Amino acid sequence: MTEPDEGLPPLSADTLPLYLPLYMDGALDQADRSAVEDLMKDNPEAEEILRLLDHADHALPDAFGDVLDAPLPLALARAASAAGAALEDRPAPPAQRSHFWGVAAAAVFALMIGVPGGFFYGQQQGRDAALIESADQTRARFGWVAQIVGYHRLYSAEERHLVEVSAAEADHIQTWIGNRTGRSFSIPDLSGQGLEFRVARLLAVNGKPTAQLMYVPTDGGDPIGLCFLRTGAEAAGLTDRARDEFNMTTWRRDGYSFIAIGTQPPEVIRQVAESASVAL
Amino acid sequence: MAARRSVVEREMIALLPRLRRFALALCKTQDVADDLVQETCERAITRAEQFEEGTRLDRWMFSIMSSRWKNHLRSQKVRAADSDDEVLTTIIDERESGRAERLQALSEVERALLRLPLDQRETLMLTSIEGLSYREAAETLDVAIGTVMSRVSRARLTLAGELGAGA
Numbered sequence: 312m313t314e315p316d317e318g319l320p321p322l323s324a325d326t327l328p329l330y331l332p333l334y335m336d337g338a339l340d341q342a343d344r345s346a347v348e349d350l351m352k353d354n355p356e357a358e359e360i361l362r363l364l365d366h367a368d369h370a371l372p373d374a375f376g377d378v379l380d381a382p383l384p385l386a387l388a389r390a391a392s393a394a395g396a397a398l399e400d401r402p403a404p405p406a407q408r409s410h411f412w413g414v415a416a417a418a419v420f421a422l423m424i425g426v427p428g429g430f431f432y433g434q435q436q437g438r439d440a441a442l443i444e445s446a447d448q449t450r451a452r453f454g455w456v457a458q459i460v461g462y463h464r465l466y467s468a469e470e471r472h473l474v475e476v477s478a479a480e481a482d483h484i485q486t487w488i489g490n491r492t493g494r495s496f497s498i499p500d501l502s503g504q505g506l507e508f509r510v511a512r513l514l515a516v517n518g519k520p521t522a523q524l525m526y527v528p529t530d531g532g533d534p535i536g537l538c539f540l541r542t543g544a545e546a547a548g549l550t551d552r553a554r555d556e557f558n559m560t561t562w563r564r565d566g567y568s569f570i571a572i573g574t575q576p577p578e579v580i581r582q583v584a585e586s587a588s589v590a591l
Numbered sequence: 592m593a594a595r596r597s598v599v600e601r602e603m604i605a606l607l608p609r610l611r612r613f614a615l616a617l618c619k620t621q622d623v624a625d626d627l628v629q630e631t632c633e634r635a636i637t638r639a640e641q642f643e644e645g646t647r648l649d650r651w652m653f654s655i656m657s658s659r660w661k662n663h664l665r666s667q668k669v670r671a672a673d674s675d676d677e678v679l680t681t682i683i684d685e686r687e688s689g690r691a692e693r694l695q696a697l698s699e700v701e702r703a704l705l706r707l708p709l710d711q712r713e714t715l716m717l718t719s720i721e722g723l724s725y726r727e728a729a730e731t732l733d734v735a736i737g738t739v740m741s742r743v744s745r746a747r748l749t750l751a752g753e754l755g756a757g758a
Binding site for chain 1: 719725741742743745751754
């Protein structure tokens, strides 16, 4: 049974601070949003609160991040394996969902078991030795880029899913992602490159919120993805790379790392990156 | 069937780092958090038939974990002690048990987060760190979406105030 609503008090000058985090998230309806903006006029205190909220929101996603890279205790891995075996007896889920989670889990799993000293080194050495070696190599060579390749392969195969997401929902996700990643951004207009924006998503790469913007060519063909996350890395210009069947252009700015990825030729991906980097 | 079992196992195992992170935010000490994660996984075994097709395993596991921890607190009658004093006691206990290094490594935002009331802390973890939407967090915690919005606002304002000096 859902607990009673402990919602916010009515909006007023006194309660305005409680509405500011929701205002930043774009979570208020139009009436409340307009009322908040009226109360914020000539209100330096509210502006200061917004500044402090922005500072705290930037720090939050990294909280307890070191836990994600820590070796797993043996008992936990055993308990999870047992739970997996129990769930396996249930009826099969829809094929699309199974594929999604299979690929996504495999990508996270492959990176996770690359941590030295983890459970799998002791318990499943034979079964997963090749995967461990592969994950280590992948992690060393590509880091977060390798994970993006995995996600892009997933979404490239999910055309049905792409067309099921409405434009209105994408707008909402855009605001949400901007808040979660701590970066305000505009969805790049890539119509000049013959691309139509279809959907924005929030992924988790090494536990960090990662934005993914997917575009499809108006004349057909494979989708192109734009991804970014906060890494704290130093700024770097556009760099062209290739991995498996994908071409990529990466760049870094303001402590964020960006990538444009697709199966199109390198020069096409680079043009997309050049255009997108203006808006992101 | 073997392939599907492998996928489910990997999905559950792949969740463990995030489950440990969420548990640490709830319990405040890693040893207790790991016990809670293990209990959550074991609970998932016994409740496997309740896992709804088409829903996300991570949200289901977070929901189980939250309920188990609150049940534990109620049974121990220590929920009222979930305050700054408890954090201080926890820190002292950690130091005495030789885990000072971990605590010293806590960032300013982590310390501030651990000082939040439990309800605000877990809601903020789900929305700002695990990336759940307000509606998803409400469903996960079995509370109204207005409750989630209220908790998130209060928690973020508190954090903003505490971290403000460094802004």
